[in-house]
Amino acid sequence: MTKNERETTFLLSLSHFFCHVAILTFPAILILLKEKFHVNFATLGIVAGVYLFLFGAGSLPIGFIADRMNKNLLLRIYLLGMSLSAFSAALSGNFYIFAIFIILMGLVGSIYHPVGLSIMSFVKTDKLRGFAIHGIAGTLGVALSAAFAGFLGYYFGYDAPYLILGLIFLFIFIYSFFVKIENLKIDNTKTDNTKTDNIKADNTKTDKIISENIKSFFNDFFHRNIAFIFIVEFLNGFVFQGVFSFLPAYTGMKLKDFLFFHNQTVAAGGFYVTIALLVGVLFQYSSTYIPVALKPRGSNSIVLFQYSSTYITKRYKPNRVFSVLILISGLFILISGFSAGFILFFSILLYSAFSFSMNPISNLLISRNAKEYYRSAAYGIFFFAGFGIGSIAAPIGGFIASSFKLSDTFVFYGIVALISFVISIAITNYNIEEAEAN
Numbered sequence: 001m002t003k004n005e006r007e008t009t010f011l012l013s014l015s016h017f018f019c020h021v022a023i024l025t026f027p028a029i030l031i032l033l034k035e036k037f038h039v040n041f042a043t044l045g046i047v048a049g050v051y052l053f054l055f056g057a058g059s060l061p062i063g064f065i066a067d068r069m070n071k072n073l074l075l076r077i078y079l080l081g082m083s084l085s086a087f088s089a090a091l092s093g094n095f096y097i098f099a100i101f102i103i104l105m106g107l108v109g110s111i112y113h114p115v116g117l118s119i120m121s122f123v124k125t126d127k128l129r130g131f132a133i134h135g136i137a138g139t140l141g142v143a144l145s146a147a148f149a150g151f152l153g154y155y156f157g158y159d160a161p162y163l164i165l166g167l168i169f170l171f172i173f174i175y176s177f178f179v180k181i182e183n184l185k186i187d188n189t190k191t192d193n194t195k196t197d198n199i200k201a202d203n204t205k206t207d208k209i210i211s212e213n214i215k216s217f218f219n220d221f222f223h224r225n226i227a228f229i230f231i232v233e234f235l236n237g238f239v240f241q242g243v244f245s246f247l248p249a250y251t252g253m254k255l256k257d258f259l260f261f262h263n264q265t266v267a268a269g270g271f272y273v274t275i276a277l278l279v280g281v282l283f284q285y286s287s288t289y290i291p292v293a294l295k296p297r298g299s300n301s302i303v304l305f306q307y308s309s310t311y312i313t314k315r316y317k318p319n320r321v322f323s324v325l326i327l328i329s330g331l332f333i334l335i336s337g338f339s340a341g342f343i344l345f346f347s348i349l350l351y352s353a354f355s356f357s358m359n360p361i362s363n364l365l366i367s368r369n370a371k372e373y374y375r376s377a378a379y380g381i382f383f384f385a386g387f388g389i390g391s392i393a394a395p396i397g398g399f400i401a402s403s404f405k406l407s408d409t410f411v412f413y414g415i416v417a418l419i420s421f422v423i424s425i426a427i428t429n430y431n432i433e434e435a436e437a438n
Contacts, residue, residue: 013137020141037095051106056388058110063380081108083169090162114380143277235420237386242393280356330417337410
């Protein structure tokens with residue numbers, strides 16, 4: 001990568017890491033909040049539900065806004081907004097004021113993914129590796145959020161994690177002014193949508209601007225391939241959110257006497273989920289390799305190579321690799337619904353490994369199928385599909401677990417993953433930049 005691309009990737013990776021740490025700090029200190037403010041779990045659950053929904057749903061309008069505004073400005077609004085929200089939450093002595101700022105943090109946090117992923121997509125050199133580094137940072141944030149918030153909260157109080165987060169986001173905000181951020185440089189001669197440019201120049205015709213922009217968006221943005229990508233992302237996000245909503249309880253109950261645990265349900269569940277997430281981080285990039293016997297191009301012999309998801313997609317069609325990863329992860333979720341002991345432990349590790357390996361590939365598929373001037377909208381819809389609409393997985397899974405067994409929930413998620421695999425086969429190998437250049 002160039003110097004600017006490396007600095008952009010580092011800035012966005014920091015922003016992504018602490019985005020997930022901040023969002024998952026609330027559930028990590030739930031017990032502390034219950035004791036401090038004397039509120040019940042139902043109240044805490046409502047607050048969590050609202051801010052997590054806003055975190056996913058807010059990305060949809062932000063994606064459209066980001067295509068009409070300076071993305072660097074929006075990134076800095078996100079950083080400063082997260083800092084102020086964290087400081088305000090830490091200084092709140094009343095639970096309901098605290099809850100307002102936590103909900104605000106969820107809304108401000110929704111800015112990041114459509115904006116950050118869009119900026120990442122403009123990194124030209126080794127784009128897939130950039131997406132992988134960026135994805136690892138977010139996954140590490142998910143995996144380490146409980147340790148970060150739990151340690152600070154246990155030793156220094158519930159407000160300590162938010163004070164530290166406020167300082168960190170303020171530091172990143174200041175640092176962003178020292179980075180020449182990679183961003184969109186549109187060549188209007190390459191676009192078919194000259195009507196949009198003319199409309200933008202006439203700010204007095206508001207109704208016409210809105211109607212023409214909506215019309216041009218649907219005509220210029222949606223096509224068969226990207227529609228299938230969004231459907232598959234919704235199903236994958238549904239499975240992922242459902243699985244990790246119940247995985248601590250499921251593994252805690254089934255593996256409470258496995259390895260060095262002795263009837264320690266909560267500790268066992270937390271441990272296994274953390275290990276699964278860390279394995280997912282490792283498999284998301286080339287630090288972990290999947291040995292497979294493949295016949296390389298131009299070779300007459302079968303040779304054993306070491307591949308990661310990042311390396312494989314440089315040699316093979318990313319849409320096909322994407323489908324295979326969905327299939328394998330779905331099979332391991334199915335297995336986990338019927339197993340216990342070592343087989344269950346092994347299956348959840350491999351589900352996490354293959355599931356997280358999809359992230360850089362799915363981000364790459366969006367960048368290859370969405371035009372540059374609609375890139376933020378594409379990532380906004382993409383994130384909304386997986387995190388916003390996908391959030392219905394938890395209540396559906398809870399209904400299944402209450403009506404049948406908790407293990408049946410994982411069988412259900414495995415079946416949904418296999419449906420996602422079938423649909424993903426329809427995604428073709430397409431690159432919109434190459435198509436327009438030709």
